[in-house]
Amino acid sequence: MAIGKSTKIILIITALAVLGAALILLWRPSAGEAKEVLVTVDGEAYGRYPLDIDRDFTVETPWGYNQVIIHDGQAEVHEADCPNQICVNTASASEIGDMIVCLPHRLVVEIVPEDSP
């Protein structure tokens, strides 16, 4: 059976995507001991908080607010007034590399190792 050029391209792209994705997912920094929650708004650092201390605060961005709750070693965006609510629907972040992004408010909540730049 002859395989058409288009089919070949589909197969190559699929293979590359699966392979690339697997590599990136496996090549994650090993879980360090101390983790911090880094909050950035519009590319600027807003604050860093230890993940093991419970905290409940509201980030005021120029586009709206996001209520961030840190509890039991997890960080989540509990409430926000953004139109798509994607940040609120994102699962809690607990491992290094986990992120919660609110594009309309240009806000990123991510778990980073302590003392990382």
Place this chain on the structure above:
Amino acid sequence: MRRGTRTLVYISVLTAQAMVLNWVEGLIPMPLPVPGARLGLANIVTLVAAYTLPWPAVLLVVAARTILGAFLFSGLSTLLYSLSAGLVSAGAMLLTRRVLRGGGAQILAVSLIGAIVHNLTQLTVAALVLENIRVFWAYLPWLMLLAIPAGLFVGGVGRLLLKYVNKLHLRVY
């Protein structure tokens, strides 16, 4: 109908269909590891447009549906992402269609490349706006993986649809 009028009506119908598809898609919850990831049903329309209209009209359909869709449904805050990704991926689809030799799977390949380029563009723009490269690497694997079933599904639907659209003998060129 005069040809110009016919083309205008056809472009308008495609734009309206894409907007409705986009809206309907928003109603279906997607339990995925990447919240906000979508099937991209509106790309069915881009695909049909790429196979029935000259390239400036294809880009016009994409621009019109994203801008009108932003005003009606999704809000202006995400227009930058949908507009850039929509235009760049439509360009990639048009180019692939031209470069790649025909065959039954061509439209699937065109759609797949469209889906991948769409996700890549959106992610790149997001990482640039957020000034955060880690966002790019965190979402890249998931968005590439999800683009494959989404692109092939859209391509399959587009192929079915084009069978009927071609029977209409639109002659909108």
